[in-house]
Amino acid sequence: xxxxxxxxxxxxxxxxxxxxxxxxxxxxxxxxxxxxxxxxxxxxxxxxxxxxxxxxxxxxxxxxxxxxxxxxxxxxxxxxxxxxxxxxxxxxxxxxxxxxxxxxxxxxxxxxxxxxxxxxxxxxxxxxxxxxxxxxxxxxxxxxxxxxxxxxxxxxxx
Ligand code: 4NP
Numbered sequence: 001x002x003x004x005x006x007x008x009x010x011x012x013x014x015x016x017x018x019x020x021x022x023x024x025x026x027x028x029x030x031x032x033x034x035x036x037x038x039x040x041x042x043x044x045x046x047x048x049x050x051x052x053x054x055x056x057x058x059x060x061x062x063x064x065x066x067x068x069x070x071x072x073x074x075x076x077x078x079x080x081x082x083x084x085x086x087x088x089x090x091x092x093x094x095x096x097x098x099x100x101x102x103x104x105x106x107x108x109x110x111x112x113x114x115x116x117x118x119x120x121x122x123x124x125x126x127x128x129x130x131x132x133x134x135x136x137x138x139x140x141x142x143x144x145x146x147x148x149x150x151x152x153x154x155x156x157x158x
Contacts, residue, residue, distance in 0.1 A: 001150055002035040004077055005110065006095060007087040010040030010070035013121050013135055014087060015050040017110060019063040020136070021143045028147050033154060038068070039077065041094045045070040051125070057132035061140075078103040082153075085110040085146075088120035111138060113145035 003021065007014040018038040025031045040046075049055070050065040058065050077084065078099060083106045086092035095107050111119045121138050124131030 001033060001083075001154060002081040003037075003083045003085065003146070003150070004081040005036075005038040005085050005087070006041065006073060006091050007038070007121075008041050008091060008123065009045045009125065010038055010072070011045045011048055011051045012054045012124050012132070013139070014038035014040065015065050015068045015070075016054055016058055016063070016135055017085070017087070017121075017139050017143065018068065019058055019065045020139050021146060023063060024143045024147045025150075028151065030147065030151060030154070034150055037081075039071050039073045041073055041091055043072050046072055053124070053129060053132050054135075057129070057136055061136060073098070075100065078105060081105055083108075083146075083150075085113075088123065110142050110146070113143075113149060114138065114141035115145070116142075 005014040005017040015038050018036055022036050025034055048070045050068055055065050084095055086095055086109055092109055099107060111121060121135055122131065124135050
């Protein structure tokens with residue numbers, strides 16, 4: 001099973017989701033059965049570490065994002081991953097616009113897995129530190145829901 005988290009810059013929200021989901025998979029004993037990655041729609045931060053504010057907020061919850069490096073969405077992602085999970089509606093629209101006809105992955109909003117079918121993870125980049133705490137809270141809830149969804153699919157396919 002392969003899961004890709006997608007945001008605009010790949011330095012705040014999607015790296016946080018990647019780090020949180022990896023931790024939750026470990027806790028669930030599923031780490032070896034799921035590949036996890038993240039990327040950005042835009043090219044501006046390719047090669048950079050996650051934003052220092054995102055890293056600091058994540059560390060306070062035991063998550064180390066320091067080894068991650070930003071990359072941009074590419075065509076191969078649509079056939080490589082089973083889930084492409086957007087942080088907001090603009091990210092999802094960008095994914096839908098590029099989706100090739102042979103892509104049968106699940107494309108959707110990440111927070112649907114927290115029971116919020118139409119809610120976005122707000123972009124914290126231009127705001128204050130509170131924004132990063134809210135991002136973590138939302139991502140934590142959705143990540144736990146996603147672990148259960150992935151577990152169900154793995155059991156169905158086993
Ligand atoms: P992210 O946040 O999409 O959560 O990584 C952003 C990072 C950078 C920019 C916008 C959002 N930017 O405009 O450079």
